Amino acid sequence: MAPSLVETPTEARPANTYKLNLGQYKEVDGHSIDRDIETGKIGGKGAKALIHECQYPHYLPTWNPQELYSPLQPFEHYEHGKDADTSFRNLLPPGTTVTNLTPTIGTEVKGIQLSSLNDAGKDELARFVAQRKVVAFRAQDFADLPIQDALEYGSYFGRHHIHPTSGAPEGFPEIHLVHRGENDKGAEEFFKARTTSVAWHSDISYEAQPPGTTFLYILNKPDVGGDTLFVDSVQAYKRLSPLFRERLHGLRATHSGIEQVNAAAARASIKRREPVVNSHPIVRTHPATGEKALYVNHQCKPCSYRPPTVRRKLTSTVTREIVGMKQEESDAILKFLYDHLAYGADFQARIKWEEGTVVIWDNRVTQHSALVDWENGQRRHLARITPQAERPYETPFEG
Ligand SMILES: [Fe+2]
Secondary structure, eight states, rough: OOOOOOOOOSSSOOTTOOOOOOOOGGOOOOOOEEEHHHHTTTTSSHHHHHSOOOOOGGOOBOTTTTOOOOOOOOOOOOGGGOOTTTOTTTSSSSTTTEEEESSSOOEESSSSGGGGGHHHHHHHHHHHHHHHHHEEEEEEOOGSSHHHHHHHHGGGEEEEEOSSSSOOOOOOEEEEEEEETTTHHHHHHHHHHOOOOOOBTTTTTTSSSOOOEEEEEEEHHHHHHHOOOEHHHHHHHHOOHHHHHHHHHHOOOEEHHHHHHHHHHHHTTTOOSOOOOOESEEEEETTOOEEEOOOOOSSSSOOTOHHHHHHHHHHHHEEETTSSSSSSHHHHHHHHHHHHHHHHHHHHEEEEOOOOOOOEEEETEEEEEEOOOSSSEEEEEEEEEEEEEEOOOOOOOOO
């Protein structure tokens, strides 16, 4: 049997007190649900009292430990955004309401149905999202499509990714679920030890071919709270001085999937596939727009107060280090880039969810963070479709 990539924690603690210090709100990700409460069979103070039964029971998460997959193989990604008519006449015909949330990132669209787009419209969708970074489409019927149809739609944009650890609807491992059940107390526990749930990241950047155009649609939401933050990593790149940008070109960083699998193991969840580590350029170029974006993935607050032996593993839960640099050099540059992205409220957008909202973003040119800020125990349930794209590449510095 090949050696597992999964690293064992260095700190031995009794099983009942062990806490893997990883990944902000990811620590409170679930690995099981009470299906009777979620479907309203038993109510009491549960589902019926607070909202009602889950509106999408076929989207409830399942974790099947028997479901195992081989390592992902390379594939040729076709970027449909390159074929788009940039007048967007198929995507945004007359009568569509298009509202930009900030100058460079975030747009809200009303008046079209994504499910009705032809291929020309989908090409424009890929391009429009790449340009605006994240777009919220309101009043969609997407969540009501049969899951198979939603997946077929998403497959236009790339090969479906199957997540190594997350819950998925029964029979549809390609759907990544974000689910906080009725009366879930995980966040309460989390905030006893942590100050914020903000965890900026780009999804599954440890894969050799991370995702591009990515879909997330709401199934159940709290009355208020649970918004999603996005940061424009193209604008973040542009804000840097030419001198600093030039230094970043040619650098590569390693991205690790090990910590995510370890975190799942710590909460007795599943591992569908052995984790991988890949290196990617720190500045990547978008294949359709040609824009350059910062591509480092933190997903954890700086952990520099920890002892060096632990710190090496926990400085970030995804991006580990800049290839070829000494630890202190790598840590300093990565910390600066993480802070630059996290504090750049002047190139960020905040998306509020409404019933029927489908949010589409381009993981190549953005980072995002969920917010766990509601305390009334209301259910939050979303489904993500995550088409993989090209292997990240960079083009030369242009001054
Ligand atoms: Fe994410």
